[in-house]
Amino acid sequence: MPQISKRGTAMPSSPIRKLVPYADGAKARGTKVYHLNIGQPDIPTPPQFMEAVKAADIPVLSYSHSQGIPSVQNKFIEYYRRIGIPLTPKNLLVTTGGSEALNFAFLAAVDLGDEVIIPEPFYANYNGFSIATGAHVVPITTRLEDNFDLPEIEEFEKLITARTRAILICNPSNPTGKLYTKEALLKLRDLVLKHDLFLVVDEVYREFVYDGEQHVSALTLEGLEQHVIVVDSISKRYSACGARIGNIVSYNEGIIATALKAAQARLSPPTLAQLGAEAVIDVEPAYFTNVKAEYVARRDALVRLLRDIPGTVVPQASGAFYLTVRLPVDNTETFCRWMLESFSYEGATVMMAPAAGFYATPGLGLDEVRIAYVLNQADLEKAMGCLAEGLKVYPGSKIATATAESN
Amino acid sequence: MPQISKRGTAMPSSPIRKLVPYADGAKARGTKVYHLNIGQPDIPTPPQFMEAVKAADIPVLSYSHSQGIPSVQNKFIEYYRRIGIPLTPKNLLVTTGGSEALNFAFLAAVDLGDEVIIPEPFYANYNGFSIATGAHVVPITTRLEDNFDLPEIEEFEKLITARTRAILICNPSNPTGKLYTKEALLKLRDLVLKHDLFLVVDEVYREFVYDGEQHVSALTLEGLEQHVIVVDSISKRYSACGARIGNIVSYNEGIIATALKAAQARLSPPTLAQLGAEAVIDVEPAYFTNVKAEYVARRDALVRLLRDIPGTVVPQASGAFYLTVRLPVDNTETFCRWMLESFSYEGATVMMAPAAGFYATPGLGLDEVRIAYVLNQADLEKAMGCLAEGLKVYPGSKIATATAESN
Numbered sequence: 001m002p003q004i005s006k007r008g009t010a011m012p013s014s015p016i017r018k019l020v021p022y023a024d025g026a027k028a029r030g031t032k033v034y035h036l037n038i039g040q041p042d043i044p045t046p047p048q049f050m051e052a053v054k055a056a057d058i059p060v061l062s063y064s065h066s067q068g069i070p071s072v073q074n075k076f077i078e079y080y081r082r083i084g085i086p087l088t089p090k091n092l093l094v095t096t097g098g099s100e101a102l103n104f105a106f107l108a109a110v111d112l113g114d115e116v117i118i119p120e121p122f123y124a125n126y127n128g129f130s131i132a133t134g135a136h137v138v139p140i141t142t143r144l145e146d147n148f149d150l151p152e153i154e155e156f157e158k159l160i161t162a163r164t165r166a167i168l169i170c171n172p173s174n175p176t177g178k179l180y181t182k183e184a185l186l187k188l189r190d191l192v193l194k195h196d197l198f199l200v201v202d203e204v205y206r207e208f209v210y211d212g213e214q215h216v217s218a219l220t221l222e223g224l225e226q227h228v229i230v231v232d233s234i235s236k237r238y239s240a241c242g243a244r245i246g247n248i249v250s251y252n253e254g255i256i257a258t259a260l261k262a263a264q265a266r267l268s269p270p271t272l273a274q275l276g277a278e279a280v281i282d283v284e285p286a287y288f289t290n291v292k293a294e295y296v297a298r299r300d301a302l303v304r305l306l307r308d309i310p311g312t313v314v315p316q317a318s319g320a321f322y323l324t325v326r327l328p329v330d331n332t333e334t335f336c337r338w339m340l341e342s343f344s345y346e347g348a349t350v351m352m353a354p355a356a357g358f359y360a361t362p363g364l365g366l367d368e369v370r371i372a373y374v375l376n377q378a379d380l381e382k383a384m385g386c387l388a389e390g391l392k393v394y395p396g397s398k399i400a401t402a403t404a405e406s407n
Numbered sequence: 408m409p410q411i412s413k414r415g416t417a418m419p420s421s422p423i424r425k426l427v428p429y430a431d432g433a434k435a436r437g438t439k440v441y442h443l444n445i446g447q448p449d450i451p452t453p454p455q456f457m458e459a460v461k462a463a464d465i466p467v468l469s470y471s472h473s474q475g476i477p478s479v480q481n482k483f484i485e486y487y488r489r490i491g492i493p494l495t496p497k498n499l500l501v502t503t504g505g506s507e508a509l510n511f512a513f514l515a516a517v518d519l520g521d522e523v524i525i526p527e528p529f530y531a532n533y534n535g536f537s538i539a540t541g542a543h544v545v546p547i548t549t550r551l552e553d554n555f556d557l558p559e560i561e562e563f564e565k566l567i568t569a570r571t572r573a574i575l576i577c578n579p580s581n582p583t584g585k586l587y588t589k590e591a592l593l594k595l596r597d598l599v600l601k602h603d604l605f606l607v608v609d610e611v612y613r614e615f616v617y618d619g620e621q622h623v624s625a626l627t628l629e630g631l632e633q634h635v636i637v638v639d640s641i642s643k644r645y646s647a648c649g650a651r652i653g654n655i656v657s658y659n660e661g662i663i664a665t666a667l668k669a670a671q672a673r674l675s676p677p678t679l680a681q682l683g684a685e686a687v688i689d690v691e692p693a694y695f696t697n698v699k700a701e702y703v704a705r706r707d708a709l710v711r712l713l714r715d716i717p718g719t720v721v722p723q724a725s726g727a728f729y730l731t732v733r734l735p736v737d738n739t740e741t742f743c744r745w746m747l748e749s750f751s752y753e754g755a756t757v758m759m760a761p762a763a764g765f766y767a768t769p770g771l772g773l774d775e776v777r778i779a780y781v782l783n784q785a786d787l788e789k790a791m792g793c794l795a796e797g798l799k800v801y802p803g804s805k806i807a808t809a810t811a812e813s814n
Contacts, residue, residue, distance in 0.1 A: 001633040001659070002572070002603050008515040008665035017473065017671050038470075045468045053679060054461045061452045061649040061683075063445075066424065096503055096651065099673040108415040112519055112541050128672025134519050134541050165409070196409050226408040242468040242678030244503065252408070258415035264424050265535025266506040270677040271649030272460060276468075 011131045015124045015357020016370075022340035023351050032348040033340070034375060034383035039174065041321065041374040043239040043291055045280070052279030053272050064271050066263040068094025068247075072278045076247050079281050083206075085219045090253045093260060094277075096269045098204045098233030098246035099125065105229045105248060106133040108258035109198045114165040116200075119150060121324060121358030121365055123174045123202065138164070139360035144326055144368060147315040148176040153187045160191075166198035167191075172205045172215070172319025175358045175370040177299075179209055179319035182216045189221045199224065204233040204246070205320035207288055210296045213318045225251035236321075238280045239291075243273035295321050298373040298380055305384035306371075309391060311399050324355055324370050330396035332356070332369045338394055345389040348382060418538045422531045422764020423777075429747035430758050439755040440747070441782060441790035446581065448728065448781040450646040450698055452687070459686030460679050471678050473670040475501025475654075479681045482688045483654050490613075492626045497660045500667060501684075503676045505611045505640030505653035506532065512636045512655060513540040515665035516605045521572040523607075526557060528731060528765035528772055530581045530609065545571070546767035551733055551775060554722040555583040560594045564602075573605040574598075579612045579622070579726025582765045582777040584706075586616055586726035589623045596631045605662075606631065611640040611653070612727035614695050617703045620725045632658035643728075645687045646698075650680035702728050705780040705787060712791035713778075716798060718806050728780050731762055731772075737803035739763070739776045745801055752796040755789060 016038050023033050067073055072094055077087045095101040110116060112134035118126060120139040130137045138159050142148040150156075156167070167188060172179040192199045201218040209215045218228045233246035248259050302323060306314045311328025329335040333354040343349055355368035373380060391399050423445050430440050474480055479501055484494045502508040517523060519541035525533060527546040537544045545566050549555040557563075563574070574595060579586040599606045608625040616622045625635045640653035655666050709730060713721045718735025736742040740761040750756055762775035780787060798806045 002516070002605050004661045004665050005514065005516055005518045005521075005572075007518055008668070011514075011665065011668040011672075013668055014473075014671035040469050042467060044466050049468060050463075050465055056457075058457055059451050060449060061456060061647045062447050063648045066421075096677070097673065103673075107412065107418075107539055109409070109412055111412045111414055114412075125672040125674075128669065132514055132540070132669060132672065165412075198409050240468045241470045242675065244675070244677040254411045258411050258418065261415070261418040261420055262535065262539060264421035265418075265532040265539065266510075267504065267532075268649065268651070270503070270651040270680050272679045272683075273677050276679075 007131050012124070012127050012357070016353045019336055019340060019351060022337055026340045026344070026349055030347070031344045034348060034350040034379055034386065036371045036373070036375065036383060037351040037353045039236065039321065039372050039374065040241055041236070041239045042376065043294070045240045046238055046283045046287055048279040048283060049238065049240055049243070049276035053276045056272070056275050061271060064268040064274060066268055067260055068269055069274050069278070072274045075278045075281045080249070083217070085217060087249065090256055091251055092247055092249045093256060093263055094269050094274065095246045095248055095263070096266070097244040098202065098231050098235065101231040101233070101246045101248040102129050102202065103133065104259035104262050105200050105231055106130070106135055107262050108255045109200065109229060110135045110165045113163065115161060115163045116166045116168050117156060117159050117164060118168045118360070120360050121175050121355055123170055124357045126168065127360070137360050141361060141364065142176070144313060144315050144324065147317070148173065148178040148324070150180065150184050153191055156191055160195050164195065164197060166200050168200040168202070170202040172209060174205065174320055175322050175353070175355065176315070176324045177317030177320045177322045179213055179215065185216055185218065185221060189224045192227050193223060197227065198229055199227050200229045200231065202231045204231070204236050207237055208292065208295055208321060209319045210292065210299065211318045219249060219251070227252070229255055234277050234280065238283065240276065240280065243276055244270055245273045245277040295373065298377055299323070301377050302371065302373050302380055302384070305381065309384070309388045321373050322370055323373070324358070324368055326368050328391060328398040329367060329394060330398065331366050334396060335394055336369065339390050343390050343393070345386045348386055349390070350383040350386045414538050419531070419534050419764070423760045426743055426747060426758060429744055433747045433751070433756055437754070438751045441755060441757040441786055441793065443778045443780070443782065443790060444758040444760045446643065446728065446779050446781065447648055448643070448646045449783065450701070452647045453645055453690045453694055455686040455690060456645065456647055456650070456683035460683045463679070463682050468678060471675040471681060473675055474667055475676055476681050476685070479685045482685045486688050487656070490624070492624060494656065497663055498658055499654055499656045500663060500670055501676050501681065502653045502655055502670070503673070504642065504651040505609065505638050508638040508640070508653045508655040509533070509536050509609065510540065511666035511669050512607050512638055513537070513542050514669050515662045516607065516636060517542045517572045520570065522568060522570045523573045523575050524563060524566050524571060525575045525767070527767050528582050528762055530577055531764045533575065534767070544767050548768060548771065549583070551720060551722050551731065554724070555580065555585040555731070557587065557591050560598055563598055567602050571602065571604060573607050575607040575609070577609040579616060581612065581727055582729050582760070582762065583722070583731045584724025584727045584729045586620055586622065592623055592625060592628060596628050599631060599634050604634065605636055606634050607636045607638065609638045611638070611643050614644055615699065615702055615728060616726045617699065617706065618725045626656060626658070634659070636662055641684050641687065645690065647683065647687065650683055651677055652680045652684040702780065705784055706730070708784050709778065709780050709787055709791070712788065716791070716795045729777055730780070731765070731775055731777050733775050735798060735805040736774060736801060737805065738773050741803060742801055743776065746797050750797050750800070752793045755793055756797070757790040757793045
């Protein structure tokens, strides 16, 4: 029998999805599972999306332009203009989700075996894309105790070699909720310029910024125009994850022209979802006001509930809809599986993503989980109730020690 | 400024799409362009597709399972059962078009620098996927004079090295319309078994087989179960190219499990299009009877019209909806561009795909074009009228010589 490829074998399973069989088992036993493991919000998709799809008269569902339907491409350009980023069609392609945008960024910027520095913990699928595109991930560790601040720029510089081609960040961050300040971005800019690197920035959570903070897009960093590649998506912005529509943006026209060649090879992004995307970009500003208020309320509730559980450590986080927190357990992978396999409280349990899968350095994040606050407050409260009860009886719990220490 | 990656620079533009700016120029001058350059049929998508999408009640457009919505995955399994190929969910994933299915096949079967033998001319985007996934294409030439028959199996065997991992064919073939016989497939089987390779088969034109011939799926080749990976798509089958729904199939469960990891990294295929795909797979059998009759009539008309033009060579072809033919010109790339830039007849011109882009060996196919018979007979007739007139006046035409020779 021919062998599976080495890279295919090396590709990790998604830490966000790999506990799914245990969740399915819990559901089969009649246990309700609160899904805090995946960034799938319960926020309604603005109705404009489906209205546009349903209004379309499509006798032949044909390919679109590889760079996206021109009116959709222009609608994205309009969106960026509204947030102060002027673009032309040479700066932006419509992609099949943010995932494909990142894939195109890697193809255009990075050769096989080249290195990409990524602060860890990071969105676990960056590993998959790296392996698929032959890039080598070089992690730089950020710490829960420091609220996942970026390390000193000297620490970044130590990791730069002749093969380093790019630094990749997610701002605000999945999985930590960290929002990087303009100051932090300017330090990265100087380093990127000094070593003539690309700065790839995943900004799919751009709108989800709280506590009066402002999001600074890397596309606005002066002097860095030829270096920045932004990966974007409508998935989170309009709660339209299943559309699979994103975009890649760069003032470096060579990057976009190269991405277009990759885009031609896969022909076109999904046509129907593009129609929905075009309509939803015009959603009234009140939509974001309401959605942000909802996420802030959830985050505040979640932080309060988590901090009430002895032994947890909950960092400050002003963006996205994730928290990466420490739990008083031996190992969160074992714990999360145990919660699904062996525990329920009032007929329910909770599913979280063990954080080790978000670190590239082995042994890190073993007592951390990523929690996505994608459920309403009432459900979050019940889920945290389950978690608190689970921690009391889990065999690997350190809650007794933690309580003793805090006394 | 940081450099574009070497592989990105090496990635070819699509030969099918690269003349688009000249076609746009012709249209801007008011010239009608008959598009025979791209496999975008004018056949209506069965109405079930859009009806299912429009009937859907989707308050939150969420991710689906990475392997596809279970009911969609099962509907594909049902489709294969009907054509005599029994599968389980461990043998099939729903993908974002056939393009992604091929990408997953390469990731799972081939490591960086490994070799894949592909009969040329081949679907040009195989080049893009190879560069993107770091595979090395080794072409084996098939000839227009031989109706693009596969070369003797000894010729294949000469190309096998320690790095050969797979043979890739498209059956029936884009761009030649060639249907491979069971006999030819059995010879490939023996070779694949002897050298423990994968056989990747693009079967997206499976239904489009004419002249009383039968399509033999590689999935039915006895003894080859662990070696065959089939790439498939609804794009052509149901004239739903813009859906971007395909699938990858293999009895080798390791291949599908590996593809699933790549599928998890990109999260899920487009949700709306999956709903349409699920509905359209149940289209009444009369749909294919009619569509096939239409393609046969077109092909017959096209072959007749082409053979009426002095100096053309038109091979026999029993499948798909393409012909690769020889034209009496110096260079088809120059000619096709000239047809768009400098020629019109009765207010119209015709766009074809120069065949050189479908060959990996430099210098081959320079006097060949791929013609997709995706327009109705009346339009095909007008298009061939344009072509005949164009050949009379094109400066690089060899039609005079050809006519003299045939006298």
